[in-house]
Amino acid sequence: MTDIKREIERKYESDAGVLPDLTGAGGVAAVLDRGVADLDAVYYDTADERLAAAGVTLRRRTGGSDAGWHLKFPVAPGVRDEIHAPLSDTVPTALAALVRSRVRRHDLLPLVRIRSRRTLSHLVGADGTLLAEAGVDEVRAERLNGDGRTARWTEIEVELADGGDPAFLDTVEKRLRKAGVRPSPSSSKLARALAATAGPDRRPEPSGEQAPVTAGDHVLAYLRAQRDALVALDPAVRRGVPDSVHRMRVATRRLRSTLRTYRKVLDRSATDPLREELRRLGGELGLERDQEVLAERLAADLDALPGTLVTGPVHDRLHTWSRARRSGLRGRLVAVLDSRRHLELLDALDALLAAPPLRPAAAGRPAKVLTKAVRKEHKKLSALLEQALALPPGPDRDLALHEARKQAKAVRYTAEAAVPALGAPAAGLVKTLKALQDLLGRHQDSVMARRALRDLADQAHAEGENAFTYGVLHGREEQRAAAYEAELPALWKAAVTEHTASRLI
16 A cells, blocks of 8 residues: 655755754744654665656655655655655565656666664644654765765755645745755755766766757657656556546647647658557547546536436436446556556657657748648648538537547647747637637537437436436537537637738638
């Protein structure tokens, strides 16, 4: 079993190596001595330090009140999600799975040992409530591979109590700064230890991504951001964090769409196989997400009906139907993320970004190349919408509007990649396309809901139940869809007028 907590802390350096008096800072009524603890932690990573590069730490620690395995993911500066597992001799399977998207097929090795003598204090309010823990750590770090280099330093760590207001740490920091205490330049003990014990042949860390110059630079920057999202969201998907599946699916779509729409920038002979793998991954991600959205929609619509319109065991049937359709989907998705095929996809994306198969247009001026790509995709969208709106209401129009929705996403992602180069016109188009995409999405949700309601009605009828309520819900969905379709022409006309004036389309 594992448990998770949100860790909000700040680290400092002090020449004196002691905790200044914090009484009175931010409501601190007393600083209570909690004694000294000896902590011994071994940090695990791949030989090329993949976890450390992403700000992720995995350690086995003894001593103190929370001995065990700790896995920490960065959330924001000074904020990390910390996942605990019981003490064991090897990396727990559950924690190893959470770092698989970064580790891939590489071994997790003990890289650094950090031993700390911590003098712990509790900062408490007037009523005795714990506000924060403050520790003065005398640190000894040892590199476990290579030549065993060592380093020593002293640091002060202030960690907010569970449920505390982060603004409290600002007040404490002001007091610490007045006492000559400085914020630590390192985000964690591990980061400092790795830097301090690195060998002479260690390459310096890059100072950051270079600002994009060419059209190819802009496309690659966008692809890199989506690749990073795909990798970073993996642990959240495995943990069932709300909306994580949806966000991973969007990153997958953005990657796939960009590789298609910017074929003048990247050689399709290299990108088409990746697009196919991304299509497959998006399909797997969509199984659970689509069913979740559909079930929530039907349940909400049913709850909104007056009791007089609900006949038969509709709630029970809907619950059973939803549970049966979602059964096993989570395990199936995790199996996909663990598969060799998926890890090879991540490796292939890394390889593409490390040595991109650039075409001549990649060296061109961003304004010219990116605008041309946006216009091309927008022209396709215009044709699809015109065709759809010319059809009479019914299944053919539903299908045509669904194809237009997919193309609207393609134009949006093409414009998103162009925003850093094209500025406000591209950003405005992205906003417009999101509104269009949302409207078409609601229409498609209605199509899927009506399909599900017909299936549920058939099942109820076969079991001798009254199917009246399913018909009521179906009729309401038809009315919704008609309203969406009526809204579409005006929305699209206004969008074309606005962005033609900007000369982007």
